[in-house]
Amino acid sequence: MKIKIITVGKLKEKYLKEGMAEYQKRLSRFAKLELIEVKDEKTPENASLAENQQIIATEGKRIEDKIGPRDYLVILAIEGQQLPSEQFSKQLGQAMLAGHGTLTFVIGGSLGLTPAIKKRADLLLSFGKLTLPHQLMRLVLIEQIYRAFMIQAGSPYHK
Template identity: 70%
Template sequence: MKIKVLTVGKLKEDYLKKGIAEYAKRLNRFGTVEMVEVADEKTPEKASVAENQQIMAKEAERIQGKIGERDFVVVLAIEGKELASEDFAQKLEAAKNTGHGTLTFIIGGSLGLDPAIKKRANLLLSFGRLTLPHQLMRLVLVEQIYRAMMISAGSTYHK
């Protein structure tokens, strides 16, 4: 099993890098973990709606180039489905059992994600209506993936 976390933009904060690295190391017992960053587009300060759409479309092209045809794609989106940890674990387990060799998780940039990326998703997932910085969301996501894997493995980590 391969776990890919695909994000728009570079992670700069060292403390977040360390936390993500720790969970990625823990996840290695369940398969290969790959953290992929695609470049974000510079957004003008007073960008129009059309300019924002163009920016998201360019970022979407970069993202699509990193998604495999048979990947199970989980897109983080505020309008997505909210799941309990156990339900999230069941979704990932079902994806593994139906022949998806790669679980690909996508976090967009500051403008969000182009509709084409959301359409490609097998699961639109929301961690609630709170707005979190995209960089922090990476750490939250890898911890939740780890938690889901531990639940599937029958561990008590999640309690």
């Protein structure tokens, strides 16, 4: 089983790097993890709507190039479906049973993602209506992926 997490830009904060390293280590007993950082575009201070759309289209193209045709695709978006952790775990389990060898997760950059890429999702997943910074979102997501595997393993980690 392979897990791919596709994100935009380099992770900067030390505390987030440390958190990611911890959960990478924990997840390694369940899956091979690949963290992919695509290049982000510079966002000018007073960018127009058209400029912003161009930025997310360019970043979106870089993301799409990293998605495999057989990947089970989970895209994170505020307006997506909100699931209890047990249900999230079950959906990932079902995707694996259906023969998807790779579970791919996508987090947008600071301006988000295009509607076109969101349409490709097998699961458009929301972590609630609050906007989380995209770099922090990585840590929240990897913890929930780890939790999903621990639920499948029947571990008391998830109470």
